[in-house]
Amino acid sequence: MSSKSLKYYLGLDYPVELTHESDDGGYWATEIIDLPGCVSHGDTPEEAIENLNEAKRLWIEDHLANGYDVPEPADARGFSGRVLLRLPKSVHYRLSRDAAREGISLNSHLVRLLVEASATRTALDALSESVEEHRTRIVALENRLGEREPITAGAD
Known part of the structure; x- marks a missing residue:
């Protein structure tokens, strides 16, 4: 309690x-x-x-x-900001090489990649939701248009 x-x-x-x-x-x-x-x-x-x-x-x-x-x-419980990550040697090598090319530490490179991936995921989720909403609207419009009588040439 x-x-x-x-x-x-x-x-x-x-x-x-x-x-x-x-x-x-x-x-x-x-x-x-x-x-x-x-x-x-x-x-x-x-x-x-x-x-x-x-x-x-x-x-x-x-x-x-x-x-x-x-x-x-x-957030109030407080995370340390430290994460132990195990990955294949080839991936470790490639990430270290990429970080060196950019002139930053491996840690900074990993943080940047994780932030970018998270932001991309959030954007993709929002985009997917928006696409679904538009698809629903298009289907509704198609249904409404299908209920109308066709326009014929020369009709008064």
Whole structure:
């Protein structure tokens, strides 16, 4: 059981995941990963966040009232920034060679590659979602156009 108060937990900066969902006419979904099951949604990002803040308060109140642990945000637990990475010698050699060509340390090169890969993944996910939304709109337009009577030449 936690000796910390509701006010303490509400003051912590929990990372929020915000995604646009295209089903059911489209809405914004929000989630606090560090608080399992703490989710909400809204018609706009602002509404979704506002609803999530209320869900967070209720989630924490419930856990405190029932004697359950309330996790702190992952960032608050403090990561060291150190990662042990094992890789094949050939990959290690190639990455070291690439770093030397750029005049930076292997560590700096790896950090740059990881940041770029993460940003690329995020961009691809957003692009994929956008493509799916556009595909859905195109299909809807095609369906609407298919329902219209064809235009014939010379018709008044």
